[in-house]
Structures are given as C-alpha cells and as structure tokens.
Ligand SMILES: Nc1ncnc2c1ncn2[C@@H]1O[C@H](COP(=O)(O)OP(=O)(O)O)[C@@H](O)[C@H]1O
C-alpha cells in the first residue's frame with residue numbers, strides 16, 4: 001500500500017526578485033517500508049519538494065495523501081531531518097531529544113525519559129545525555145537529531161541531505177546504522193541526497209529531478225539485495241545503477257564523484 | 270548499535286579537578302583586581318589633594334567626602350537614594366516592557382519595522398537632555414516626568430536587541446517547531462525567547478546603566494528630591510563633597526544594576542559556557 005501519494009505537486013516562488021518556478025507538477029507514490037532517495041542538481045527543488053511533503057510550505061497545485069488521508073499540514077507521524085543540524089543549543093542532548101514529547105503532550109513522563117535514554121544508548125550517546133550540542137562533534141549531533149526524530153515515533157521519515165555536512169567515513173557509518181534502524185522499525189524513508197553512491201546504497205528506488213524547474217524525470221529501481229553492505233559498492237550491478245542515474249542527471253559538475261566513495265570503501269573493508 | 274569513535278569525543282563528562290587554590294584564584298582573581306584598583310585610585314586621589322593643596326570646593330579629600338557621607342547618611346541621604354531608585358525602577362519596568370513588546374512585534378513583522386524604523390531612529394538621534402524639558406512641561410516636575418525620561422532612555426537599547434534577537438532565531442528551528450505542530454505559545458516560550466535571550470540580555474546591560482543617566486537628567490530639569498537634585502543643590506552652594514557623595518551613590522546604583530544583569534546572564538545563559 002502506498003503510504004504517501006503526491007499528485008501533480010508544483011511550486012512557484014513569487015516573493016523573490018522575480019517569480020521562480022521551483023517545481024513543475026510531479027506525481028509519485030511511496031510504498032510502506034520503502035526507502036526512496038531523491039537526487040537532482042542543486043536548485044532543482046529537492047528541498048522544496050521535501051518541505052511540501054512535510055506540510056511546511058503549500059504547493060501551488062496538486063494534492064497529497066498520507067496513509068490514505070488528504071495531507072496539507074505538518075503531521076507528527078512524519079518526522080523531518082533537516083539539511084543543517086538543528087538542535088537547540090540551550091538544551092542538553094536529553095532535553096533536545098525530549099522536545100517532540102514536550103510539544104505534543106505538554107509534559108514528559110518517566111516512560112518518555114526512559115525511551116529517550118534508550119534511544120540515546122542505541123546511538124552510542126549514553127554518557128552524553130547531559131552535554132550541550134556545542135560540546136559534541138557533527139556526527140554525534142546528527143545522531144541526536146535522529147534520536148529526537150525517532151522520539152516522535154514517525155511512520156514516514158523525510159530527510160534532507162541529513163549527513164551532507166559530515167565527513168565521508170562518518171557519513172557511511174551513519175548510513176549503515178540508518179539502514180539497520182529502518183529495517184528494525186519498518187519506517188518509510190524519503191531522503192534527499194547529493195551523492196549518487198549514497199542513493200544506490202540506501203534506496204529501493206531513486207527519484208531523479210531535472211535541472212530547475214524540477215521535473216521528476218526518472219524512477220530508477222535498485223535491485224540490490226538487503227541487507228546492504230559497503231562491499232556491494234564494488235559490485236558491477238552497483239556501478240551500473242549509479243551510471244544509469246548519472247545519465248539521467250546529465251553531466252552536472254556539482255555532483256559527488258563516486259571515486260571518492262569507492263576509496264572510502266577500500267579503507268573500510 | 271551505534272558507536273562513537275574516540276576522535277569524535279570532545280566532551281568529557283567529568284573534568285579533572287584543578288588544585289583547590291588554583292581553581293579559587295582562577296575564579297576570583299578578577300574579583301580581587303577590582304577592589305585593589307579602587308584602593309589604588311583612592312590613594313592617588315588623597316595624595317593629589319595633599320600635594321596640590323586643593324581647597325575642598327575644588328577637590329575635597331577622600332576623608333572629607335567620607336565624613337560628608339557619614340553626616341548625610343545620618344540625615345536625608347537615604348531618602349534621596351530611595352527617590353532616585355524608585356524613578357529608575359519604574360522607568361526600567363516601563364521602558365523595558367515597551368521595548369520587549371514592541372521589539373518582539375517589529376522583529377516578527379518586517380513590514381511593521383519598515384513603518385516604525387524611521388520614527389524610532391529619529392527619536393534616538395535627539396539627545397534625551399534635549400527632550401527632557403518638554404517632558405517636564407507636559408508631565409510636570411514630579412515623579413512622572415523622571416520616570417518618563419528614564420523609560421525613554423532605557424527603551425532603545427533593549428528594543429534594538431530584542432528585534433535583532435527575534436530575527437536571529439534559526440529558521441531551521443522554526444521549521445522543526447512547525448513540523449512538530451507547536452502552538453504559538455510553545456513557539457514563543459520554547460524557541461523564540463531562549464533563542465533571543467543572549468541578545469536581549471546584551472541590550473539590558475546597556476539599558477540598566479543608562480537608567481541612572483535618565484533619572485539624573487530628569488531630576489536636573491527640576492526636582493525636590495533625588496541624587497540629581499543633591500548634585501544640583503551642591504553646585505548651587507559650592508558643597509563639592511556633597512556632589513561627590515551623590516555621584517558615588519549613582520555609581521553604586523549603576524554597578525548594582527549591571528551586576529544584576531550579569532547574574533541574570535549567568536543564570537539564564539549557563540549553556541553558553
Ligand atoms: N522560500 C523561497 N523563496 C524563493 N525562492 C526559493 C525559496 N526556497 C527555495 N527557493 C528557490 O527554489 C529553487 C529550488 O530550491 P531548493 O528546493 O532548495 O533546491 P535544492 O534543494 O534541490 O538544491 C532554488 O532556485 C531556490 O533559490
């Protein structure tokens with residue numbers, strides 16, 4: 001069953017110096033438990049599409065359905081991980097993770113606190129509960145963000161280049177951990193990424209947006225078996241899918257080169 | 270499941286304690302420095318009076334000022350301190366409340382700010398000393414006009430700080446709050462206020478010290494009590510020691526206000542250190 005359906009969603013920004021068509025009408029479905037990665041050149045409207053899906057901005061046309069219901073405003077069953085680490089610097093790690101509960105239920109029970117502590121423990125952050133975000137590294141903070149998002153028990157996770165600011169190694173590790181988490185909790189993930197190898201490693205399907213104004217020009221199925229491993233990145237099938245996606249995007253220079261990632265694979269395995 | 274590598278750890282849950290005396294001196298040496306400088310300056314002042322043999326109405330000696338203080342303290346000094354404190358307190362409450370409310374509105378709504386900004390800037394380009402006589406004409410020479418001058422002078426720094434603070438709220442955090450379906454109240458209490466607080470407290474520091482200036486300027490325009498009134502009185506009868514006592518009281522009040530804001534900062538912004 002499709003968890004999320006988008007039908008002819010488009011967006012035009014009119015508040016800038018001149019009107020800008022960010023997104024031409026796009027339609028797609030996301031199946032339950034699926035991981036979809038969205039790739040496309042800079043400025044092709046990836047973040048815009050994600051923000052529309054999250055109900056943060058209104059589309060100019062079209063309609064969306066989440067779990068069968070018409071969807072147009074933020075929904076707490078949809079978790080959002082933003083491009084930039086957005087923790088509250090005045091809150092400790094634990095207080096940040098508890099924020100969704102505070103907002104939704106007004107007060108925090110002991111069970112919630114235990115849940116948050118358990119989540120932080122699985123993230124390897126047990127002893128950092130009372131640290132402030134500025135005391136932690138980027139990778140650790142992005143894990144706190146992940147824990148905070150999981151705290152609201154989302155059924156759909158929208159992620160906008162979640163690990164884009166991290167170094168290649170940390171990023172790969174977090175990707176694998178995300179895969180394990182997703183498999184265990186059966187969350188549906190819709191993730192924007194800048195990196196084709198990352199998309200192939202994670203996704204069941206890869207959506208490709210064209211240059212601005214963004215159009216959905218391809219939905220590439222990734223037929224690699226699960227669980228995925230970094231070793232798969234060396235497989236011929238992996239390279240073929242990556243090439244296929246790359247051809248759809250065209251020769252866009254600001255894309256990660258896959259060579260960098262394959263080097264990381266060698267050093268890890 | 271998740272692992273943190275060694276190089277990722279910048280945070281140490283329990284820092285190794287410094288030796289007790291070093292911890293103490295690194296914490297308090299700045300507090301020791303201030304009184305020591307003060308003693309040095311008073312000594313210099315006493316020596317200067319001794320050396321040049323200034324008459325008391327030009328520059329009284331510290332001892333003379335101290336005796337004057339004692340005799341005034343036995344008399345009406347505290348009444349005048351109380352009057353000035355009252356003006357400062359009321360002026361701060363009114364000026365700061367107005368600054369918070371207006372600053373929040375102008376910070377949130379750019380169009381409002383565009384309308385109001387020219388008037389706010391114009392009102393600030395005129396020195397308060399120039400407006401004070403008008404205020405006295407309109408509001409009389411009682412408490413009200415002093416409170417008004419104080420409110421006026423404390424208003425601006427906190428207003429600007431509040432506007433900047435509200436503007437500085439991370440838009441990604443706003444989006445986060447919206448995606449969690451936060452109410453307006455939650456948006457304010459859990460995001461906007463804590464995010465703007467560092468800026469607001471910076472403005473508050475300025476406002477707090479300016480409040481003393483406001484009260485004195487108000488009292489100069491005509492008053493029957495207050496430290497500004499004492500200064501005026503002392504000038505009239507060439508009672509310079511009295512002027513000194515009044516000035517020192519003003520300095521103490523300004524210091525106390527400043528320290529109060531520092532204390533607030535330490536309480537509210539402990540996450541910054
Ligand atoms: N709030 C906005 N107002 C005006 N233009 C915007 C706004 N948000 C994004 N845009 C523009 O829309 C286009 C698509 O942006 P975005 O969705 O962020 O692209 P991507 O995430 O694919 O890099 C860009 O040209 C961007 O400048």
Ligand SMILES: [Mg+2]
Pocket residue numbers: 046047048083
């Ligand atoms: Mg983007």
